[in-house]
Amino acid sequence: MNDIRHDDNMAALLSTPVDAGTLSRLHRRLEQEAERADLVDVAYTTIDSPVGELLLAATPEGLVRVAYAREDHERVLETLGQKISPRILRAPKRLDAAAREIDEYFARRRQVFDLRLDLSLSTGFRRLVQTHLPEIGYGQTRSYRDMAELVGSPKAVRAVGTACATNPLPIVVPCHRVLRTDGTLGGYVGGLEAKTLLLDMESAA
Structure with missing residues (x-):
């Protein structure tokens, strides 16, 4: 009988609605602990x-x-x-x-x-490329070929593209500033609309 009463009490407790403020406080306490x-x-x-x-x-x-x-x-x-x-x-x-x-x-x-x-x-060549990406100044762009030459591997243009595509820190590590040699956008982890927005915003400054 005690088990049944305990189960009923637990069910009632779990079904009691908790307001957002209480949840926020509980999460903050969990975070602090x-x-x-x-x-x-x-x-x-x-x-x-x-x-x-x-x-x-x-x-x-x-x-x-x-x-x-x-x-x-x-x-x-x-x-x-x-x-x-x-x-x-x-x-x-x-x-x-x-x-x-x-x-x-x-x-x-x-x-x-x-x-x-x-x-x-990131490791190896990808990390090397990503480490150099912040050297491209705000409002500036470089080509994948430029970046390959910068890191000392002028033939590794495709590998530079892969390093940009797998950049785990887009925006902060500005792979959006790297374009194809013909000036077209190339790919971007956030999509071409996001890449265009970032480049337009920087060039307007």
Whole structure:
């Protein structure tokens, strides 16, 4: 009989609606406790932007991922769990600086990002190319061939394209500033509409 009463009480408790404010407070407490216990390896949040909702993720080393909605945020988080750590938590405060700088960029108040970056999702030639992408100044563009020459592998034009296509930190690491040799856009992880918007915004400054 006690078991039945316990089950009824539990069912009633679980079916009681919880308001958004209470959920927010509970999540914030969970976030604080997890931080204190050093249980968060990947913190993430989402922000709105002129190119749609962006997922931002960071490790203790720095910003590790910026993802467009078209990449499927749930799938991106799954991949981070596999490649970095399953200890992932929505923790917006850890991403405050990144969110602020991206907002400033879209408001045309920032041309250079000043964030610690974690490039561990890339290796080898891809990482080499991505490390050099921030050398392309705001409002400027380079061709895939230019980038191949810059990193000392003038014949690796296709590999440069792959490095740009797999850049885990778009916008912050500006692969959108790399174009085909004929001046056409080429591909972009956020889609050609997003790439056009970023280039137009920068060239208008």
